[in-house]
Structure formats: C-alpha cells, structure tokens
Amino acid sequence: MIHGxxxxxxxxxxxxxxxTDKDEFNLLEERxxxxxxYRPAKPEWLASxxxxxxxxxxLLVDEHEEKVKYQIREVYGLISPFSxxxxxxxxxxxxxxxxxxxxxxxxxPKDYESFFIGRDDEYLKVPSDAGKFSFASRWASADLVxxxxxxxxxxxxxxxxxxxxxxxxxxxxxxxxxxxTEPSFQPNNTQIAGRIxxxxxxxxxxxxAFKGYFNQPxxxxxxxxxxxxxxxxxxxxxxxxxxxxxxGGIASGEVGYLDSLEDRSGKNRLTENAAMKYLVGYxxxxxxxxxxxxxxxxxxxxxxxxxxxxxxxxDVPRDQFRQLLTLRVTKxxxxxxxxxxxxxxxxxTDNDAHFRPRLTWQIxxxxxxxxGANIFLGQHDWTEFGQLEDNDNFYTRLRYSF
Amino acid sequence: xxxxGFGLVFAxxxxxxxxxxxxxxxxxxxxxxxxxxxxxLAYYYPRTDAKSEVFMRIVNRQGQTRERRLTMLRLDEADxxxxxxxxxxxxxxxVEGMSFLVxxxxxxxxxxxxxxxxxxxxxxxATSDKRTSFAGSDFTYEDVSGxxxxxxxxxxxxxxSLGEHSTFxxxxxxxxxxxxxxxxRKFWIDKAxxxxxxxxxxxxxxxxxxxxxxxEIQTLQxxxxxxKAVMKDLGSGHETEITIKTIxxxxxxxxxxxxxxxxxxxxTKWIR
Numbered sequence: 207m208i209h210g211x212x213x214x215x216x217x218x219x220x221x222x223x224x225x226t227d228k229d230e231f232n233l234l235e236e237r238x239x240x241x242x243x244y245r246p247a248k249p250e251w252l253a254s255x256x257x258x259x260x261x262x263x264x265l266l267v268d269e270h271e272e273k274v275k276y277q278i279r280e281v282y283g284l285i286s287p288f289s290x291x292x293x294x295x296x297x298x299x300x301x302x303x304x305x306x307x308x309x310x311x312x313x314x315p316k317d318y319e320s321f322f323i324g325r326d327d328e329y330l331k332v333p334s335d336a337g338k339f340s341f342a343s344r345w346a347s348a349d350l351v352x353x354x355x356x357x358x359x360x361x362x363x364x365x366x367x368x369x370x371x372x373x374x375x376x377x378x379x380x381x382x383x384x385x386x387t388e389p390s391f392q393p394n395n396t397q398i399a400g401r402i403x404x405x406x407x408x409x410x411x412x413x414x415a416f417k418g419y420f421n422q423p424x425x426x427x428x429x430x431x432x433x434x435x436x437x438x439x440x441x442x443x444x445x446x447x448x449x450x451x452x453x454g455g456i457a458s459g460e461v462g463y464l465d466s467l468e469d470r471s472g473k474n475r476l477t478e479n480a481a482m483k484y485l486v487g488y489x490x491x492x493x494x495x496x497x498x499x500x501x502x503x504x505x506x507x508x509x510x511x512x513x514x515x516x517x518x519x520x521d522v523p524r525d526q527f528r529q530l531l532t533l534r535v536t537k538x539x540x541x542x543x544x545x546x547x548x549x550x551x552x553x554x555t556d557n558d559a560h561f562r563p564r565l566t567w568q569i570x571x572x573x574x575x576x577x578g579a580n581i582f583l584g585q586h587d588w589t590e591f592g593q594l595e596d597n598d599n600f601y602t603r604l605r606y607s608f
Numbered sequence: 609x610x611x612x613g614f615g616l617v618f619a620x621x622x623x624x625x626x627x628x629x630x631x632x633x634x635x636x637x638x639x640x641x642x643x644x645x646x647x648x649l650a651y652y653y654p655r656t657d658a659k660s661e662v663f664m665r666i667v668n669r670q671g672q673t674r675e676r677r678l679t680m681l682r683l684d685e686a687d688x689x690x691x692x693x694x695x696x697x698x699x700x701x702x703v704e705g706m707s708f709l710v711x712x713x714x715x716x717x718x719x720x721x722x723x724x725x726x727x728x729x730x731x732x733x734a735t736s737d738k739r740t741s742f743a744g745s746d747f748t749y750e751d752v753s754g755x756x757x758x759x760x761x762x763x764x765x766x767x768x769s770l771g772e773h774s775t776f777x778x779x780x781x782x783x784x785x786x787x788x789x790x791x792x793r794k795f796w797i798d799k800a801x802x803x804x805x806x807x808x809x810x811x812x813x814x815x816x817x818x819x820x821x822x823x824e825i826q827t828l829q830x831x832x833x834x835x836k837a838v839m840k841d842l843g844s845g846h847e848t849e850i851t852i853k854t855i856x857x858x859x860x861x862x863x864x865x866x867x868x869x870x871x872x873x874x875x876t877k878w879i880r
Contacts, residue, residue: 209701209704245876245879257876286873294873302730331727340869342869347868403868408719410732454734491737541745542743570672571700572700607701
C-alpha cells in the first residue's frame, strides 16, 4: 500500500527583512510525500525474522529556492537476525533522549531552518545514512548506531533566514559566504552513537555515548578565508524518566558531558569548548485534553577561564552558565480534531525568546489545516534566538493525506 | 397545623426510605461488586491473550465520518490484575505506523508510551486523566482498558430483561465525585455471558448524556465476545461504532514483547 500526502505551505515574513533571498516570504512550497511499507510473508526463513522494508520520499517544489527537489526521507531494511537483535540499515530518522525540542544526547542531525520557517515538526529531524543494531535482554537493552556518512544540521546560511555571522560580527543574509568544511568520508571518520537502557519499575534509565563531530560548524579553520569546520566531539550522558510521585505527570532528567576533542584545554578560541549540559522536564495532563510541559536547561561552558583569557575583541560574549526555559501548552478541542499549542523558549541569561503558537485543524481523515507563527525576540544580535529577530513569520499549510 | 402534619408525614417517609436505602445498599454493594467484577473479567480479561483487528467509525452530528483501523495485542498477567496492551494504527493514513504501549497496573496510574514513526520518537505520556477520548472517539481510555472496580460503589438495582437477554442492572457511583465527568453509570449486564449490553452515563446534574450499547456478540473459540458496539453522545449527536473485525485468543503473545523495542520495531507477524 502506498500512502502519503500532498501539501501546500506559505509563510510570510512580518518584518520584510531584505537581507535574505526573498523579502516577502521564507516558505512557499508544494510537497508530495509517498511512503510504502513491505513486510514479506515469504519465504519462511525470511518471514520468521520479522523483515520490513520501508520507503518514504518527498518531491518538493520549493519556490523560495526556485528549485524542484527530490529527497529520500527514509529508505531502510529492518530485520531480526536473532530473537534478541534487530538490524536497521539505510537512511533513517534517529531519535533518543528525554528532551522536548531540547537535545543533549540526541546527537542526530536537525533541520532548524525547517523548524523556524513553519514546516511540519517531522522536518526538524534530518535522516542519517546509518546502521542501527539493537540488542534486547532481560537485564537491559542497547542500541549501537554507526553513521559512516557525516550529515550536519541544516545550517542557517542567510538565504532564507538572516543570522549573526561571527566572522563578520553582524547580522547577515544572502551575502554570507562562509565556507563550511565537512569531515571527509573515510572509515575512521565514522560516527558512533550508543545507548544502554532499562526499566526500574516505571522508571526508564539510559546512558549514552557518542564519538563523532559537532553537528554545527563550531570551529573556525581560517577566519580570513571565512572557513568553518565541524570539530570532533565525544559525549557521555545519562537520562531518567518516569512518573512523578504524588503530583502525577511525567518527570525527566538528562545530563551530558561534551568533550570537545580538538580543544580539550579550552585554550583554542577558534574551537568550541567542552561543556556540561543539564535538563530537567515535567509534563502533565489535565482534564479536557489540556497538557502542560516545562523544561529547564543549563549549558555550562567548561574551561571558562581559558575562554575569557583567550577571547579577543569582537568575539561573541558567552555566559559560563547559559540557561533556557521552555513551556509547552497544548489543548485539544472538538474531539481532538482541533489543536491549539504554544511552545516558548526563553533564555534569562541570553535575554532572548522564541514563541511558537500553532493551530491545527484536522478537517477530516484526509484534510488538515495548520496555521502558526515563529516569533523571535532578543536583546543582542548574537544569541541563539536574538539573531533571528528579523525573521518573524506567519505560516499556513494545507495538507491532503491519502 | 395542616402544614406541619404534612411535613411530619413527609419526614417520616424520608426516614423510612432512607433506612431502606441504606440497608438495601449494604446488602447490594457486595452483589453489585460481584456482578461488576465478573463483567470486567469477561469484557477486559477474556482468556490470557488476544490479537484483534479493530475498526472504529466516528460520526459527528453532520454525518461526517472518521475511521480508524488498528491492531491490538493484549496479554494478561493475572485475571483482573496487570495487563499489557499494544496498539498499532493502520489508518487513517496520517497516523499509519503510530503505536501505543500501555502497561496497566491496578491501583496506580498506567504506564503509557506513544511512538511517532516520522520522527522516531518514543514519548512517555502522562496518564493522570483517564477520561480523555481514545483516538478522538466517544470512548475514553477507561472505556477501552477498563476502570478500576474500587473507583466506584456498585449497587445491584435488580434484574431486567433486555431484548432476549436476562440482565443484572447495576448502578456505579464514583467514590470521589468531581474527578470524573459523570455522577453515575447504570449497567445492564448479561447474566449468561457477563458482558455489558448497555451502559447509561449520567452527568453531574443527573441527566443522561451518553449511552453505550452492544450490538453484536459472537462466541469465538468458545469465548463470548462483543464484536460490535456503539457509544452515543446525546448532547452533541456524536457517536462511535467499534467493530472487532477479527480476534484470536491465546495466540502465544509473550511478556517480553511489551517493551520500547516493540514500538520502534513493529511485530511484523502480528500486524502484517
């Protein structure tokens, strides 16, 4: 069976920022997605190993880029060679960790451009070409992911969203000509991510490890040539999630130590320092389909003294402890066919914020209408959300699923 | 004087009926609970495990329909005790591949997970409110997986015939009113199969607002099974019909299945 959807989306810019390719809008596209699952029932030797083949691809008429694009979102084979093992090979979406739109141990690539211009949440995740090996046992379960082909986050380049270019020291748009150098494709550049998890009663506990690269160009190779690179990174982390006694609802906590392998001392001002990241979250539901979620996130720069000592005039100032709060409010109406949601990021240390109001109306089993906005506020041009201040947008999407 | 006399008569009537009610209540609580317990076992815990293909049709007042097709796996650890559910959505297209895992523990909140395949996300769901609609239907989570017996007082009102069935009539009143949207429910429970044939829901003002009715019972593998039922919301004119397309009992579902792994990796042989 082939399923999928056809969708049109339009997102206009409030402020008419003229730095980017289009002054009026940053989303105008028509998309056709097709997906197919095949679970062979024969031959017996294969069928007994729970085989599954999956394809999902998008044909996108992107009127912002003035291009027609074909993107394979997922294409993989999944099989259980043993009762205690699953192997998933191919292009796949990978997610783990406990955060709600805040990520520590989820090291898999993201598309923040899609996220900020009003595409469906699905497009926040960028697929990885990877092999995933999952092991189950009575004591614990484990996942091992090998990613031979480096895929970075979809970087904000200035064509669609203006941003703060730290090499130029100002907000830039399409004139940004940064050169982003990805790690070459070599066997020893393969990224490895692992997770071991188990349940203690209702509580799920996980530990994570990763060796690979920053997903964002956090290193400057050559400032004059405007060349950035993706430094090597290792992460060690842990998380716990479960019901909160007495109050009810689900509480979670996650930590990660990010070891910046190319600047372990923190002395190199051109490469991101090591960091500790902490996240606590709480979500609960209330009668009448109301759900609230709050999160508190702290990013602690390690070797902060070295950072201060080596910083030069023009470098972006940073806090030792960057804090971020998120709030999610979701309410469903009309037998869960109409959803109003509001997600807020607010950083008291960066003094910036990002608001994501959204209305979704499931008109029928086939038709869905979505309208929302992305609003950015910030005191400074160089903070995560502050740099996007001129990109406020209002978007609508109409989708037909089949 | 006349007025006082009337008042006295009225008061004595009240006290008599109150006494009668109290004694009847004391006597019938046990009977009501027993009947309800048998119903729970027959309805929610038949045999040890089951694999079913379920079809839901949700119709609104304008006659517009929404449809859900899902596969449900169930395994009981003990009759009336711990239970695991796995639900895999086939239709509609935009939720295809979405799945639910529910571990039910009588006496405390269920553990519930939702899997969204398009972002490979296993989401833990808070379950404080069990009265939310299941998948946008007129059935609540509690209707689908059973409400704890201890949540209500059960009063056996008597015996009635409903169509060709002889039934027990039980009134269930929440012990903690205000936590749920109904003030009481009235059950007609088939004496022969212990299955519910009809349930009336009364709102906090005591008005009937929602009716459940069983429209088809089949005996499958020797087990009487409700294969078609309707829940009608009288106020909104909304209704949901559930049809069990196929069901097989004791197919050998094992407890090790009910893990996060099951969500990320659907059990091909059960859902094909």
